[in-house]
Amino acid sequence: MTKKKPLSDSPDWTFDLLSEYQTEIERVANHYRLDTYTNQIEVITAEQMMDAYAGVGMPIGYNHWTFGKKFIQTEQTYKRGRMGLAYEIVINSDPCISYLMEENSMTMQALVMAHACYGHNSFFKGNYLFKSWTDASSIIDYLLFAKNYIAECEHKYGISEVESTLDACHALMNHGVDRYKRPQKISLEEELKRQKCREEYLQSQVNNLWRTLPDNDNDEPKAKPKFPSEPQENILYFIEKNAPLLKPWQREIVRIVRKVSQYFYPQKQTQVMNEGWACFWHYTILNHLYDEGLVTDKFMLEFLHNHTNVVAQPEYNSPYYSGINPYALGFNMFIDIRRICENPTEEDKRWFPEFAGSNWLDTLHFAMENFKDESFISQYLSPKLIRDFKLFHIHDDDSENYLEVAAIHNEQGYQKIRTNLSNQYNLSNIETNIQIVEADVNGDRSLTLKYTPHQKTPLGDSKDEVIKHLYYLWRFDVKLVQESEKGEEIVIARCPEKTEDKT
Amino acid sequence: MANFIDRRLNSKNKSTVNRQRFLRRYKSQIKKSVSDAVTQRGVTDVDTGENIVIPKKDLSEPVFQQGKGGINDRVHPGNDQFTTGDRIERPQQGQGQGGGQGEASNSGEGNDDFVFSISKDEYLDLLFEDLELPNLEKSQLSKIVEYKTVRNGYCAEGVPANIDIVKSLQGSIARRIAMTSSKRKALKECEAELVKLQQGSHDNIQQENKLKEEIQSLKDRISKVPFIDSFDLRYRNYAKQAIPTSRAVMFCLMDVSGSMDQATKDVAKRFYILLYLFLTRTYQTIDVVYIRHHTQAKEVDEQEFFYSKETGGTIASTALELMDKIIKQRYNDKDWNIYGAQASDGDNWADDSPKCAQILDKNILSVARYFSYIEITQRPHQTLWHQYETVANSHSHFAMKKIKDVADIYPVFRELFKKRSEQAA
Numbered sequence A: 001m002t003k004k005k006p007l008s009d010s011p012d013w014t015f016d017l018l019s020e021y022q023t024e025i026e027r028v029a030n031h032y033r034l035d036t037y038t039n040q041i042e043v044i045t046a047e048q049m050m051d052a053y054a055g056v057g058m059p060i061g062y063n064h065w066t067f068g069k070k071f072i073q074t075e076q077t078y079k080r081g082r083m084g085l086a087y088e089i090v091i092n093s094d095p096c097i098s099y100l101m102e103e104n105s106m107t108m109q110a111l112v113m114a115h116a117c118y119g120h121n122s123f124f125k126g127n128y129l130f131k132s133w134t135d136a137s138s139i140i141d142y143l144l145f146a147k148n149y150i151a152e153c154e155h156k157y158g159i160s161e162v163e164s165t166l167d168a169c170h171a172l173m174n175h176g177v178d179r180y181k182r183p184q185k186i187s188l189e190e191e192l193k194r195q196k197c198r199e200e201y202l203q204s205q206v207n208n209l210w211r212t213l214p215d216n217d218n219d220e221p222k223a224k225p226k227f228p229s230e231p232q233e234n235i236l237y238f239i240e241k242n243a244p245l246l247k248p249w250q251r252e253i254v255r256i257v258r259k260v261s262q263y264f265y266p267q268k269q270t271q272v273m274n275e276g277w278a279c280f281w282h283y284t285i286l287n288h289l290y291d292e293g294l295v296t297d298k299f300m301l302e303f304l305h306n307h308t309n310v311v312a313q314p315e316y317n318s319p320y321y322s323g324i325n326p327y328a329l330g331f332n333m334f335i336d337i338r339r340i341c342e343n344p345t346e347e348d349k350r351w352f353p354e355f356a357g358s359n360w361l362d363t364l365h366f367a368m369e370n371f372k373d374e375s376f377i378s379q380y381l382s383p384k385l386i387r388d389f390k391l392f393h394i395h396d397d398d399s400e401n402y403l404e405v406a407a408i409h410n411e412q413g414y415q416k417i418r419t420n421l422s423n424q425y426n427l428s429n430i431e432t433n434i435q436i437v438e439a440d441v442n443g444d445r446s447l448t449l450k451y452t453p454h455q456k457t458p459l460g461d462s463k464d465e466v467i468k469h470l471y472y473l474w475r476f477d478v479k480l481v482q483e484s485e486k487g488e489e490i491v492i493a494r495c496p497e498k499t500e501d502k503t
Numbered sequence B: 001m002a003n004f005i006d007r008r009l010n011s012k013n014k015s016t017v018n019r020q021r022f023l024r025r026y027k028s029q030i031k032k033s034v035s036d037a038v039t040q041r042g043v044t045d046v047d048t049g050e051n052i053v054i055p056k057k058d059l060s061e062p063v064f065q066q067g068k069g070g071i072n073d074r075v076h077p078g079n080d081q082f083t084t085g086d087r088i089e090r091p092q093q094g095q096g097q098g099g100g101q102g103e104a105s106n107s108g109e110g111n112d113d114f115v116f117s118i119s120k121d122e123y124l125d126l127l128f129e130d131l132e133l134p135n136l137e138k139s140q141l142s143k144i145v146e147y148k149t150v151r152n153g154y155c156a157e158g159v160p161a162n163i164d165i166v167k168s169l170q171g172s173i174a175r176r177i178a179m180t181s182s183k184r185k186a187l188k189e190c191e192a193e194l195v196k197l198q199q200g201s202h203d204n205i206q207q208e209n210k211l212k213e214e215i216q217s218l219k220d221r222i223s224k225v226p227f228i229d230s231f232d233l234r235y236r237n238y239a240k241q242a243i244p245t246s247r248a249v250m251f252c253l254m255d256v257s258g259s260m261d262q263a264t265k266d267v268a269k270r271f272y273i274l275l276y277l278f279l280t281r282t283y284q285t286i287d288v289v290y291i292r293h294h295t296q297a298k299e300v301d302e303q304e305f306f307y308s309k310e311t312g313g314t315i316a317s318t319a320l321e322l323m324d325k326i327i328k329q330r331y332n333d334k335d336w337n338i339y340g341a342q343a344s345d346g347d348n349w350a351d352d353s354p355k356c357a358q359i360l361d362k363n364i365l366s367v368a369r370y371f372s373y374i375e376i377t378q379r380p381h382q383t384l385w386h387q388y389e390t391v392a393n394s395h396s397h398f399a400m401k402k403i404k405d406v407a408d409i410y411p412v413f414r415e416l417f418k419k420r421s422e423q424a425a
Helices: A014-031 A048-054 A065-080 A106-126 A128-133 A139-155 A158-173 A188-206 A206-213 A235-242 A247-268 A271-291 A296-308 A326-342 A346-351 A361-372 A373-380 A383-389 A414-424 A463-474 B017-027 B028-041 B122-127 B136-140 B167-199 B205-224 B262-280 B304-306 B317-330 B349-366 B384-396 B406-417
Strands: A039-044 A088-091 A096-101 A391-398 A402-407 A434-439 A447-451 A477-481 A489-495 B002-006 B048-052 B071-076 B087-090 B113-116 B144-155 B237-244 B247-254 B287-292 B298-300 B336-343 B370-376 B396-401
Touching: A014 A188, A014 A271, A014 B002, A014 B122, A039 A048, A039 A106, A048 A088, A065 B017, A065 B113, A088 A106, A088 B136, A096 A106, A106 A128, A106 A271, A106 A361, A106 A402, A106 A489, A128 A247, A139 A188, A158 A463, A158 B017, A188 A247, A188 A391, A235 A247, A235 A434, A235 A463, A247 A383, A271 A296, A271 A361, A271 A373, A326 A361, A326 A373, A326 A383, A346 A383, A361 A373, A373 A414, A373 B048, A383 A414, A391 A414, A402 A414, A414 B071, A414 B087, A434 B017, A447 A463, A463 A477, A463 A489, A489 B028, A489 B247, B017 B028, B017 B167, B071 B287, B113 B287, B113 B304, B136 B349, B167 B205, B247 B262, B247 B317, B262 B287, B262 B370, B262 B406, B287 B304, B298 B304, B298 B317, B317 B349, B349 B370, B370 B384, B384 B396, B396 B406
Parallel strands: A039 A096, A039 B002, A447 A477, B247 B287, B247 B336, B336 B370, B370 B396
Antiparallel strands: A088 A096, A391 A402, A391 B071, A402 B087, A434 A447, A477 A489, B048 B113, B144 B237, B287 B298
């Protein structure tokens, strides 16, 4: 390979230099077949970065006190030097917006561009979850619509009313996701057009008075149909469509929160993969540039220093340990997949017959496109990596007074560790399984929810507060039941509190 | 493809609204925190904001979560000693949350109270909410003393520097349109007639020439209207507008005789700080005059005022006399808003107290906006208090209060400056 004249490695960046680097990075990214949305790279200051933090990844957020709290927290920890700000934030939108911080050195800007603008960006465009669940081209329009709509509601109905509604929705946000049905595409014009008639139509539907009018001729008691006929896990959707006393604008707010929640759902499920993919590519792209002689040793030293910090995995007994670092796990898994393709050992061939020795780039793209964290780990975590990380599995049953080491990084343990680590990223295990089982629409309108524990884990104490929020939206009795070991249903939370029958 | 956008100059306060929402929501807790803080606040830090503490539980954003217990399976990195089947004693704290060696806190959020700072302005707003300076509106209008130059429309005369070009050219256009409109109308008619003649079948050369001549003369006359005329010129006009004076002087009077110990002085100082902070919200510039006295009064600087030690008896009237003198010399009550605050432990030479009341009554209260007297003592009142009571009865802008200890300062201060619909008699 002929050595080219290296790009400037001065610590200070300029827009010209940024664009030179970007051109080179893009060339290499294309070489590796990274398919991306158009990049929109915005340079911002540290304060603006804190604003972006507070908006939890939404470039345009509606106003709510929790974002203010988040901002104050960020500001506090940042000012005291307890925390550095992220070098970048990237938004899953088309064009893909990434924020670069002004304070970054040129090396960091290059790292960030490779990481966010080509790593994350190609992930957003290629991964099946993002493809089928989010609509990158319309999200900005939708968020803008949401912001304006909520501002308008505040204007019409008062800040406090809107705030209470949003509080209640936020409490149920994790239960506002359709897991199995592909949501409809949202576009701004359509949204605006449909919003009005939806408002009116829905309100007329839930008003049960209308339905009772003419149907008086036969009094035969029919077997009461159960409503809903199937348990509903999308609580916010159920509320939006069926809550008896919600005002139309409140339904719309429920819908907005639900949509936002849905938008972020794929990101929750692909943290390891997404970060791993981005880290793999900033590492590979910048090394490629180095091999071509485009970046200097000085540049590489600074880059490697930062890269190493990002993908460091503290061990379980380190004071810095706070669980498995998704950057470390993801990055090493992608590196490992490439290794298995390029230099497979006997073990690899036994474990991964389908791709050991194949074209690494094809395999990597296939992995990125078709998996989420859970399936990615159960498919690709190799024994070598388990040994490198020295992973071990702790089984903790609260009916015993000890913890048990169920598996370690040896031949008998690999499979077990892989299964368990994969389960650890299975959202349906992490998030509580709560479903609406009955809404007594023809009786006292009470709402019954059922908690199904995962591995006997009880529901946290916050349930009482959440039930209050749910009550705020439903406006009639709400109770939460759980099936006991004997098969009886016991009420574990209800609102309003009833004194006479305590269970 | 990539577009670079420099957003650094965009507003950085996207979160301001959300921050205000947050303050709004927790106003009652924040206010409590503020009033708690003022009594504990260090004497010297008047320019900082304040740390606000809100109990964590009030701020929580509840969601359904899995609680502790049940069966947990976790994978951890860095095995250095375990083999399959090892049993480990359950770590004490946190019933088996995650297992490991108990060092890991996956939640990342502690249970500490939520502490954050508010700025000086936010702090003062909360601290002095519902308070107002007494007598402000009443005398503000009557003592108009400063002038500000403000724009006041346009006029036809003025110095060249004040010419308003846009307005002048507008005038020029208007004048030209007005002066030429009849000629343009005539011109249009002539031209139309000319066209008609030329299209007509008959030759009317004579008539045509006549028309052409007329058209030419009309055109000449139109072009002779000057482009700009001195009549068009407009000048920016300025006027002097009276504004209420924004200067204030605050007199701090304090007894420094042997009976005043440092603790009492600190109480007084905090009261002065509050008063000063409060005044800064209304006035742009504030002078502070420190007068201390025992048997004699002296104007001193801040350091000496609060920290030098004196002994001896007390004659309070000397301080009031000095204040009166300084007002006459330096602070004309037409230019200055005068505020006075006197702090004492109540001791005074019995014969002197009537004299104090007299000076206040005759000289000081007639020029001062407000005068407050605080007595910092645990003991019963003495002559000075009783004399002042008569003054308070006849002057609404004289206020007196007793402070027992540090905790009283803020309540008393609020009491003194509480918003009233009508002035107390």
